[in-house]
Amino acid sequence: MKTSSIILAAGKGTRMLSETPKVLHEYEGRPFVCSICDKAISCSDETVVVVGYRGEDVIKVLPEGVKVAWQKEQLGTGDAVRTALVEVSPDTDTVLVMPADHPHITAETLAELFTKHHSHDFPVTFATVSFSDYGEWRSAFVRHGRVIRNEHGVVEKIIEYKDADEEERAITEVNVGVYAFDTSWLRQHIGELNNNNNAQEIYITDLVAVAVATAGGAFASPLGDIRQGLGVNSLEDLSVLQGLHLET
Numbered sequence: 001m002k003t004s005s006i007i008l009a010a011g012k013g014t015r016m017l018s019e020t021p022k023v024l025h026e027y028e029g030r031p032f033v034c035s036i037c038d039k040a041i042s043c044s045d046e047t048v049v050v051v052g053y054r055g056e057d058v059i060k061v062l063p064e065g066v067k068v069a070w071q072k073e074q075l076g077t078g079d080a081v082r083t084a085l086v087e088v089s090p091d092t093d094t095v096l097v098m099p100a101d102h103p104h105i106t107a108e109t110l111a112e113l114f115t116k117h118h119s120h121d122f123p124v125t126f127a128t129v130s131f132s133d134y135g136e137w138r139s140a141f142v143r144h145g146r147v148i149r150n151e152h153g154v155v156e157k158i159i160e161y162k163d164a165d166e167e168e169r170a171i172t173e174v175n176v177g178v179y180a181f182d183t184s185w186l187r188q189h190i191g192e193l194n195n196n197n198n199a200q201e202i203y204i205t206d207l208v209a210v211a212v213a214t215a216g217g218a219f220a221s222p223l224g225d226i227r228q229g230l231g232v233n234s235l236e237d238l239s240v241l242q243g244l245h246l247e248t
Contacts, residue, residue, distance in 0.1 A: 010052030
């Protein structure tokens with residue numbers, strides 16, 4: 001069974017308030033994108049990195065052997081995945097998709113997501129975290145997408161923060177941004193995504209609702225350590241992540 005990883009590294013990261021691409025900021029002395037590349041390489045047969053903003057600078061630091069896909073316009077995470085699929089080998093069975101700004105996530109967690117994905121029949125598995133409230137350092141999760149479940153607790157969709165109403169924003173189960181997909185299903189349905197949302201972006205998260213509609217469901221896989229779900233969108237987020245690491 002062949003597996004591929006797609007790393008989303010095309011955005012500027014405007015909330016970092018820097019001309020340096022977000023993925024080139026450092027955690028523990030290494031650029032975010034290098035850290036996540038090492039972990040992806042360790043648990044998959046090939047790795048594709050999607051670059052865009054100052055992509056040539058990002059490419060310079062990438063480990064040898066990774067493939068590169070160019071997202072010429074930053075139209076959203078769904079468009080980035082669609083761009084990357086061109087570089088994914090045709091005989092790949094499973095694709096793992098992850099953002100480049102989660103330097104605290106471990107290779108073991110990524111490998112476990114692959115394992116979880118092969119334990120059920122749904123075409124999509126996505127990592128989640130849950131907590132009691134958004135107080136203290138957990139406020140870093142406020143802008144994450146919310147996991148929407150029906151009255152029976154079954155996953156229906158992910159709704160992004162910008163599109164969520166007050167009741168939905170109060171939900172404390174959030175999407176981490178790391179996914180495993182059946183490759184054939186992903187290739188078949190990636191073209192169904194659109195930008196009919198408040199951000200006018202093509203969201204990868206909409207594939208969860210597509211899976212529910214076309215394949216009967218999607219599997220939410222909770223992380224054991226919720227700190228691994230933290231992404232870095234600002235210097236404040238980076239400070240939070242570094243502080244939590246020091247506490248371990």
